[in-house]
Amino acid sequence: MIKSMYSGISGMNAQQKKLDVIGNNIANSGTTSFKSSRVTFQDTMRETIGKGSGPVLALGGSNPKQIGMGVNLQSIEVNTGQGSLNPTGRPLDNAIDGSGYFIVGKGSITDKVTVSEDGHITSEETSGNEDSKAMDIYYTRDGEFKRDSLGNLVTPNGYRIMGYAISGGDSVTSIDYSSGKLVVNKVPIEKDGKEVELTAGGELIPLVIPEEIGGKKVSGFTIEKDGLIKATLEGSEVSVIGQIAMASFVNDGGLEGVGQNMYVPGANSGQPLLRPGKGSENEAEAAAYGSIINGMLEMSNVDLAVEFTEMIVASRSFQACSKVITTGDEILQELVNLKR
Template identity: 50%
Template sequence: MLRSMYSGISGMKVNQTKLDVVGNNIANVGTTAFKGQRTRFQDVLSQNAGRAMAPSLNLGGVNPRQVGLGVQLAGIDTLVTQGMMQPTGRNLDLAVDGEGYFMVARGEKAFGGEITVVNNTIGNSNGRDIMFTRDGSFGTDHEGNLVTADGYRVLGYSVGGSIEGNGNLKYVDADSKTLQADNGLKTLKIPEKINDGGKDVRIISFSIDKTGLIKGVCEGGKITVLGQVAMSSFRNPAGLEKMGGNLYRNSSNSGEPVVKTGIGATNDNSKGYGDMLQGMLEMSNVDLAEQFTDMIVTTRAFQASGKMISSGDEILQDIINLKR
């Protein structure tokens, strides 16, 4: 059999994979905070038809004579560049202007600090399934818990004991100069009422500043802290594993998540995560012009690989006809 036919087959396979990736990118051009992917190829091991020879007394050197055996998939990379910001005006929409990721969890509600953070890494999640996302289109359930579209609870810090062990919130003066986040990640809530010195006070409205601090306006005009949205980052964010639903899971090559410290921390590391922008969402980073260009090139490469197989078939047919 001709080696060119098998090279053509390998070319069709990898270009089909690239078309799959391009198609997925185009399909998700409107997906919130979607990160596009690219496909890379590499050549297969070449077969030696002649070895290289060094120069001798009477002859000069000879280069190696090699025949390539086709192409193979080198990798599918996630492009973690930031997408454009889209204003929504919705107070539960958050966008990250930087490299941070929101932290969400599935499992029993954590109000007592059961999800521990040790040296800026997650110590013990107590069986909770923690994932990461750039999609900040959050909502609330009937208990006031801050959740994603799929019901994952958004994690954050209690500030000054604002979130009590039973999940209730108490008044914490937002104008205090000594605000400090408590240890451990907790489920964030935006309640209807908080406890102010034994008296229930209604929350009229709330806002989220660029540090993730959630401030509620109480009836009477006082401002309280309801918590702080947590973020994390990775040494290699391209190594995160996509889980669907705009969610990611850390892998062996992404590294463990480095959790952003809360307000008032002594070992503050919050400068490398970016700002949270309320009332905005991050758009997909897919460039349609680039994707359609890649689609044209990949389609032609697929057709050319198929033509190589057809040409090899014609050569084989001519060889068979020599006996007639």
């Protein structure tokens, strides 16, 4: 009876964890880019009452006699499948159609974030303040971007959207580390009737859509599938501002969620690999990443019908495990009464 009661306790604990996960899935069914989770279980070690034996001349074989000791949590797997894309019509809303994550940062604009030749990110503090830290880098599929009062491209929580600086012709978008300001020069897409060869990569910078570029007011902007941001200036002139950076992971299920729709690399996720910038030597590898769909947001991939069904199953399993405990208690009470 004691073993059955402990098995019932382990079952109640396991089903409670499952209900916790289901409850979180249902609560976030309307959260932008939320990824649902599922729980799997495994049995614990078994008590062997009798060992199995092979067949002999006089007798046939027998199977082992074992009693299970309950259930244990095996894993909480994240479903990284893509959610549906919901059109919003807002020019700063962006959804990723395919694999990949946006890169966001928290820190000073002068904190240099470099990209190595193998596509890995390195953040270092360059502002000269000994008490300051390097920029904290996070990853998200939530493309609900905003502009602050300075034109910085940020998340709803104020984290900076990271991207590549663009150079083309004699112009380049860069950071003036002495003044701590982002310098956005006019990088035309055409010059003298010819298309300008654009180059991006080598360093990540916080992106900004300023009010003016080269003394001309910005009247509008577009974000293309490869993340290239183009601003329309007065006189219908078009200038390239930068390119939104994206990263991928070998095992994105190993990412650790930190809240606010953001993730950090985990021990089993692998290091982030950056999407090559426009004009780089390995630009062809960018085809392996998803496309940025402007004017849309990725919704949660929670299936409420499945979650409600799993919730009923978990609830009934919890009740059954509690019944095992009460039944074991009744039998123990009967044994005590026999002694009396």
